[in-house]
Amino acid sequence: MNILTLLVLIPVLTMIAVLFTKDYKGARLASAIGMGIELIATVYLVLAYLAARKTGMMHEMLFTSDFIWYPSLNIHFAFGVDGIAVAMIGLTSIVIFAGIFASWELQYLTKEFFVSLILLVTAVYGFFISLDLFTMFLFYELALIPMYLLIGLWGTGPKEKSAMKLTLMLMAGSALIAVGILGLYYNSAPGGGQLTFNILEISKIKIPVAAQRFFFPFAFVGFGILGALFPFHTWSPDGHASAPTAVSMLHAGVLMKLGGYGCFRVAMFLMPQAAQEMAWIFIILTTISVVYGAFSAIWQNDLKFINAYSSVSHCGLVIFALLMMNQTAMDGAILQMISHGLMTALFFALIGMIYGRTHTRDVREMGGLMKVIPFLAVIYMIAGFASLGLPGLSGFVAEMTVFVGAFQHHDMFHRVVTVIVASSIVITAVYILRVVGLILLGPIKDAHHEHLHDAKWYEKLSTVTLVLSVAAIGIAPLWLSETIIASLKPIVEKLASIL
């Protein structure tokens, strides 16, 4: 059986298994086992991919398979992965694995919760392995719907409102994407002949420039909304603040990456001419995103808001780097996606665990937690250091690749914005250290916090998995970076060819 089919099949089977469990203990156990197997399958995929590349399989996509689904419109289920997709799948598997353990204590409609969560993640896998724009879009939509339920039912605070805001804004984004994709489809055979949704086939032909100019903004902004592109990022603070822990983890950690991934795989790769022409607009917007998100984070008092704005800043860097359109910067963008995904998942997991103990997310009401819950506090500090780009953790590798890559541009404009974006490393340090100083260090502020218990085994498992991944990339980034660069070649070449 194709390994990629297996990746989608395992979560589906897990969902079925969860449906047959009796109580919350069974549901969580089934989910954990399912996602554990998924993680193993992912490791196998990574190894198989690397082995295949080593033996000299130079196709753009590996493990491909293709089923005709709707012949009259030439819609296929076409699957295949390159190094970037493999990396994103790896990210997804790690985050969902950690996410299951982070929601170990959830007891309200547990079965439904895990089924929705795994449905969401199934869609994410489907998205990353799709080579056909139609199925890609299908999975994209499929990922958004459980999100509404997950936030609306299991969330906290003004959850219905937040869920609605998030879903509506993302749906607006997907409406734009739909226009973009249809535009691509109807222009996929400029010389006459069979229209196609297949990414690889479209990439081989040249979409008429006028069509590119018209449809590029649709596709790019549509995916950009999910990637928290300024000024369409405002769903993120509310949505994340209201979402339950595992959903925040998955959403910020993985789902926001769908945006960045779509931006380059669909918008930029298939419409390179328009991408080159219009990049400057979005470079300005993302530069704003990066700095603006970081400054907003400084002023927030809700831990989840801080992290949501921090995500706006970090995800802004992803799209910023993509738009630099050279190999190094784009490599940095992918690394940043993975790094931010792991990091932010870790943050949201920790925030959930801290909230579960202190019953507050307001940084002004906490203090001195290092003394009472040292394990979680140390992990929080590590996450903070990863976020502010400490060498040895993944954030540093990603940011430096982005900065060095972006600065290689021969245009002064690009270099100046790079310097502006790089200044975010200082602002990030300010808000991270502010939070760390307020909640972890100093004297204990609330007498109720003196007897908190430290992390349980499942919390340790969840956070340690993420920390190890962050550290692994940070310490030995070369293989990942090289895998990504190899897969970026066709995209970079295509973008450069029209200059």
Next chain:
Amino acid sequence: MTGYTYTLFIIMIPLIMFLVTGLLGMKWKPIVSGLLGTTGMGISWVLSLVTAGSYFFGGHHAEGFQTIIPFEMKWLQFTDTLIIKMGILLDPISVMMLVVITTISFMVHLYSIGYMHGETGFARFFAFLSLFTFSMLGLVIAPNIFQMYIFWELVGVSSFLLIGFYYQKPSAVAASKKAFIVTRFADLGFLIGILILSFVTGTFDFAKLTQPGTAIFGSAASMSFLGISAMTWAMTLIFIGGAGKSAMFPLHIWLPDAMEGPTPVSALIHAATMVVAGVFLVARMFPVIHFQAPATQEIIGYVGGFTSLFAAVIAITQYDIKRVLAFSTLSQLGYMMLALGVSGYGGEEGLGYMASMFHLFTHAMFKALLFLGAGSIIHAVHSNYMYDMGGLRKYLPITHMTFLIACLTIAGVPFLSGFYSKDEILVAALEHNKLLFAIEFLVAGLTAFYMFRLYFSVFWGKDRHYHHTPHESPLVMTIPLMFLAVASIFAGYLPFTELVTSDKVGFESHMNFAVAIPSVLIGLFGIGMAWILYKKESDVPAKLAAKFGMLYTATYNKFYFDEIYLFVTKKIIFNYISRPVAWFDRHIIDAFMVGIGLTTEKISYQIKGMQSGQLQHYAFMFVAGTLALALSMIYLLM
């Protein structure tokens, strides 16, 4: 030339110690972590001495010292030429730094076993010390500027951890935060400098960058931004990074506050190792700065000179002994920077370079000694303030003697190490820049004065009311003091002019008596003034302070630079930028998005009446619509 592979252990041992004591430290008795860390450091120290011995004294070096890279591996590749490698580079300055760092670190480890005894977090303390030492070692042996930057950041974080060691104390938390953010700001300069440098030259490797007469700067000459050449930008920005770590004016503000950390930390980080990283960076990039960016070198000279004067003046008025020492460190670092700023390249021309490294070496010894001595004093009287101390020479004989030696050394008394290194700096300054020479000459006097003000007020004068009779520290603390005292006395006799020079070729040095004699005299004058004012308690200093009034207050308050820092962070960043940005996001952008949603809702509410569900209504609309369509078709077709 691969005989030096073992140098890898010098760096890896502290890392392993960090991991072991960091992960398992809470499982076993605290002392185990202490002994383990100290033993590990001891091994690193011995290996460093062996390295230095065989590098400097093994073999023939008439044509100069070679640069050896015993280990290197690819870590991350950006482009075809921009590759970050992790490796070890041995050349005179890095070998010298290995010795400095491991020596001081070992002494501090040993000392801490006594000093930190019984503190909560003993194991954590040793883990952090090992982490810091690892980072610092990685920084100095970096064969490329990016590895240096990586370890540079690690040094910043480990220093953050150590300054904030007493994490429940709000002042310690604030100090560690301040240190991190100020140096981070400077690091941004460093990073941008690296970006420009690598863009211009296409390499990170020091071997290529620092070769004089190299062709890689060919394209640099034509590049400029805002009328300033690309290399001047790059080097100045990199210098800003160095200035942040070395606490040069106006980025010095973090260093005095950093004294919130335990005293051994101050000795290790804020006297001998981390703060000299900036000086080391400038020395490492020296050929590039000297040949490609002479304007930057000028800046370095003046910043160094100004810092040394500024800090010396503040040091006179401080009462916290650690802060006096902190400002003294600033002042001495200024000396080192200045020496690099006035240095030429090659042979005797490079006297400033040699003098700077020489002073770095001797200063590390005597300043670590001073800090550790201060720790011993604080340990005895449980206070940092000079007005809580007096007459301590009777109670702390060993501390007293070693402290006196250190004070004499820093004051530049002949035949002690400080005299030789300071003298070389003054000679170099005299040759290149008379103004800077005059400043340094004055600072030499001030240094002697404030050090002996400290010495006399602590060890002489009247006894204070102590909680318990002060007693000498245990042997584990006094052995490092004695060792460093010996080093302070004799380090001056190392033949630095033959070992550590700008072009790696040795030269003959001569004593310049025209400079040496006046500088000794002004030092003695400073000591004399301190003797008169502070040996016996008197009200003269208070009167003098009153006489200077405003000026004294301004100096005592460190010229209000902390207030400026607070203004920038609290007011500007928090209130004037972040707050409006956050408000704008909620009330303008988000409100706009919500507005779209509400408008949609409103419109659908308005038009929902059309879906009335009444058949007649629909039929009417249907007929009316058809008619309207038909009429318009007819109209259009006619």
